[in-house]
Amino acid sequence: TQLLEQSPQFLSIQEGENLTVYCNSSSVFSSLQWYRQEPGEGPVLLVTVVTGGEVKKLKRLTFQFGDARKDSSLHITAAQPGDTGLYLCAGVRDSNYQLIWGAGTKLIIKP
Amino acid sequence: GAGVSQTPSNKVTEKGKYVELRCDPISGHTALYWYRQSLGQGPEFLIYFQGTGAADDSGLPNDRFFAVRPEGSVSTLKIQRTERGDSAVYLCASSSGPTGPGELFFGEGSRLTVL
Numbered sequence: 001t002q003l004l005e006q007s008p009q010f011l012s013i014q015e016g017e018n019l020t021v022y023c024n025s026s027s028v029f030s031s032l033q034w035y036r037q038e039p040g041e042g043p044v045l046l047v048t049v050v051t052g053g054e055v056k057k058l059k060r061l062t063f064q065f066g067d068a069r070k071d072s073s074l075h076i077t078a079a080q081p082g083d084t085g086l087y088l089c090a091g092v093r094d095s096n097y098q099l100i101w102g103a104g105t106k107l108i109i110k111p
Numbered sequence: 112g113a114g115v116s117q118t119p120s121n122k123v124t125e126k127g128k129y130v131e132l133r134c135d136p137i138s139g140h141t142a143l144y145w146y147r148q149s150l151g152q153g154p155e156f157l158i159y160f161q162g163t164g165a166a167d168d169s170g171l172p173n174d175r176f177f178a179v180r181p182e183g184s185v186s187t188l189k190i191q192r193t194e195r196g197d198s199a200v201y202l203c204a205s206s207s208g209p210t211g212p213g214e215l216f217f218g219e220g221s222r223l224t225v226l
Contacts, residue, residue, distance in 0.1 A: 004153075040220075041219050041220075042115070042202050042204070042217025042219055042220055043154070043202075043215075043217050044217070045214045045215065088153050088154075090153075098156065099156070101153035101154050101155075101156075102153050103151070103152050103153045104151070104152070104153050106151070
């Protein structure tokens, strides 16, 4: 059973479109991280959200942590081919060392 | 180097052979993690070191897998009697914080193929 469900699993859209990917769980997390991974490389941290309801913006990327700290979303505005990659969410429970990982959303932005 | 370094980047071996995968973390990072990632999946936790000791090895799939970090820096993941199902990308990550994972810095991974 996947503790963190990411949806969609795969998304292919045209450059300039907007998109949202989701990370959902029945568990509460003390914080949640979003990573992006490109082929042949390790994941790279994009953002950490800590407070329920928190919204963080990173240029065209907007991250939101659910009020109950069980879910999160990533919204990309005016997607560009450089946004292509595997987007992974990872939750931290009770501030321990363990990250609970989702299976990822593979995003392809076509020029 | 400035980042996490993993060697080899690619390893092809035959079923039943022994392999070692090496991870050189960012200097000064006390926490080190090994993950395994299959195609289209998120990282699967294997083992976590804090300093020289394995603080949690509950993710190791069976006793064919073992990891060491004798001096609290470089770590080696050892796999005995490899099986085809061991084929995956093995990722190493390090972080500076003992209190929660903070930001994990990943290496590029070692792709293991067992024929």
